[in-house]
Amino acid sequence: MNSSSSSLTQGFSSPLFPLINSSLLSLLSPPSPLPPSSYPFYHSFQTTLIPGISDRYTALAVPILAYWFLGGLFWFLDEAKFGYFERRRLHESEEVTRRNRVTLGQLIKAVVFQHVVQTALGLMWIEPDEIVLPREIFVDHGMVMAQKYAPRVAQLVMVLLGENNGEAVLRSGAGRHLVEFSYWWGVPILQFGLAFFIIDTWQFFLHKLMHEVPWLYRNFHSHHHRLYVPYAFGALYNHPVEGFLLDTLSATLAEAASMMTVRQKILLFGFASLKTVDDHSGYKIWWDPMQLLFSNNADYHDIHHQSFGMKKNFSQPFFTRWDIIFDTVMTREQVNNRHMAVGSSAEAEIDQLEKSYKLD
Incomplete structure (x- = not known):
C-alpha cells in the first residue's frame, strides 16, 4: 500500500495488522455528526426509552x-x-x-x-x-466509528484479502458500509x-x-x-x-x-x-x-x-x-x-x- 504522501493511523497494535493510510481512513469514516438517515431503526435519540423513567x-x-x-x-x-x-x-x-x-x-x-x-x-x-x-447516549457515533472502527475494519479486510485487494475493496465504496455495519450490527451481534x-x-x-x-x-x-x-x-x-x-x-x-x-x-x-x-x-x-x-x-x-x-x-x-x-x-x-x-x-x-x- 502506498503511504509516502500520507500519515499512517494505527488500529490494532500488532505486527500482524498493517498501518492504515490516513487518506483511506477518511474515505471509510462517516460524517460527524451523523445525519438522521444514517441511524438504524432500533436507535432512539431519547435520553430514556420510556419517558420519565431511567x-x-x-x-x-x-x-x-x-x-x-x-x-x-x-x-x-x-x-x-x-x-x-x-x-x-x-x-x-x-x-x-x-x-x-x-x-x-x-x-x-x-x-x-x-x-x-x-x-x-x-x-x-x-x-x-x-x-x-x-x-452511552450523548455519543458522537460518527467520531467513534472514525477513530475506533474504521482503522480496525480496514486492517481486518487487508489481512483477509491482502493489502492491495483489501484497499481496492475498501476504496470501492464498500469500506464505509462495512464500518457502519460493524458498528450498528456486527459488534452488537x-x-x-x-x-x-x-x-x-x-x-x-x-x-x-x-x-x-x-x-x-x-x-x-x-x-x-x-x-x-x-x-x-x-x-x-x-x-x-x-x-x-x-x-x-x-x-x-x-x-x-x-x-x-x-x-x-x-x-x-x-x-x-x-x-x-x-x-x-x-x-x-x-x-x-x-x-x-x-x-x-x-x-x-x-x-x-x-x-x-x-x-x-x-x-x-x-x-x-x-x-x-x-x-x-x-x-x-x-x-x-x-x-x-x-x-x-x-x-x-x-x-x-x-x-x-x-x-x-
Missing part, C-alpha cells in the same frame, strides 16, 4: 414484567383448557397437582423473593444516569452471542454440579425439582442461593464480559426471562418462536424435570452444545422407548429418587 430502572423491571406476563399467558391457557392447546400439553393437567411437591402459593412467594433480591442487587450493579448518559455463550456455559456446569453432588442437590437444587411437571410460573422457583448463583450471577457476568450498554442489558435480561418461562411452560407448540428457533426448549427441558431424566439435558437456557459435548442428551424418542420398556409409575420413580437423595 433506562436503569427499565433494565431491572423488564425481566420481571416479561416473566409474569408470559407466565400469566400460559396460566390462562392452563385454566381455559382450549382444545387446541390441551392437545399440545406435555402432561395432563391433573399431573401438575398430583405429582408436584409445591403449591402455587409457595411457588409465587419464592419467585417474588428472587425478583426482589435481583432488583436490589441490580440497583447496586447498574450505574446511575450521570455515568451512563455521557458514555457478537456481544449477544458472547453473552449467550457465557450464560449457557455458567449454567450448564453449575447445574450439572448440583445434580452430581448430593449435598448440593439436597440443600439447594431439589427445591426447583419439586416441580416434576413444570409450568410457566415455576421457571424461577429456586432456593435463594441457587437463584443468585445460577440465574442472577450468570446474567451479570454475561453482560459485563460482553460490555453491554444499559439498553442492550434490557434486551438481554428481557429475552432471557421470556426464554426460561417458555422452557417451563409445559406446552409443545411448534410455532412458538422460542421453540421454533431453539432445540433447547420446553420439550427438551421437560425431560430433565422427570425423575428418569435428571442426569440428562442439563443445558439451559439457549443452546444444547454442552449436553452434546458431554453426551448428556436425552431425546423424546428415547423417553417414549423407555416408557414402553419400563413398567414403574412416575410416582414410584419419584419416591425412589427422593430416597436416593435423602429428601423428606
Whole structure:
C-alpha cells in the first residue's frame, strides 16, 4: 500500500495488522455528526426509552414484567383448557397437582423473593444516569466509528484479502458500509452471542454440579425439582442461593464480559426471562418462536424435570452444545422407548429418587 504522501493511523497494535493510510481512513469514516438517515431503526435519540423513567430502572423491571406476563399467558391457557392447546400439553393437567411437591402459593412467594433480591442487587450493579448518559447516549457515533472502527475494519479486510485487494475493496465504496455495519450490527451481534455463550456455559456446569453432588442437590437444587411437571410460573422457583448463583450471577457476568450498554442489558435480561418461562411452560407448540428457533426448549427441558431424566439435558437456557459435548442428551424418542420398556409409575420413580437423595 502506498503511504509516502500520507500519515499512517494505527488500529490494532500488532505486527500482524498493517498501518492504515490516513487518506483511506477518511474515505471509510462517516460524517460527524451523523445525519438522521444514517441511524438504524432500533436507535432512539431519547435520553430514556420510556419517558420519565431511567433506562436503569427499565433494565431491572423488564425481566420481571416479561416473566409474569408470559407466565400469566400460559396460566390462562392452563385454566381455559382450549382444545387446541390441551392437545399440545406435555402432561395432563391433573399431573401438575398430583405429582408436584409445591403449591402455587409457595411457588409465587419464592419467585417474588428472587425478583426482589435481583432488583436490589441490580440497583447496586447498574450505574446511575450521570455515568451512563455521557458514555452511552450523548455519543458522537460518527467520531467513534472514525477513530475506533474504521482503522480496525480496514486492517481486518487487508489481512483477509491482502493489502492491495483489501484497499481496492475498501476504496470501492464498500469500506464505509462495512464500518457502519460493524458498528450498528456486527459488534452488537457478537456481544449477544458472547453473552449467550457465557450464560449457557455458567449454567450448564453449575447445574450439572448440583445434580452430581448430593449435598448440593439436597440443600439447594431439589427445591426447583419439586416441580416434576413444570409450568410457566415455576421457571424461577429456586432456593435463594441457587437463584443468585445460577440465574442472577450468570446474567451479570454475561453482560459485563460482553460490555453491554444499559439498553442492550434490557434486551438481554428481557429475552432471557421470556426464554426460561417458555422452557417451563409445559406446552409443545411448534410455532412458538422460542421453540421454533431453539432445540433447547420446553420439550427438551421437560425431560430433565422427570425423575428418569435428571442426569440428562442439563443445558439451559439457549443452546444444547454442552449436553452434546458431554453426551448428556436425552431425546423424546428415547423417553417414549423407555416408557414402553419400563413398567414403574412416575410416582414410584419419584419416591425412589427422593430416597436416593435423602429428601423428606
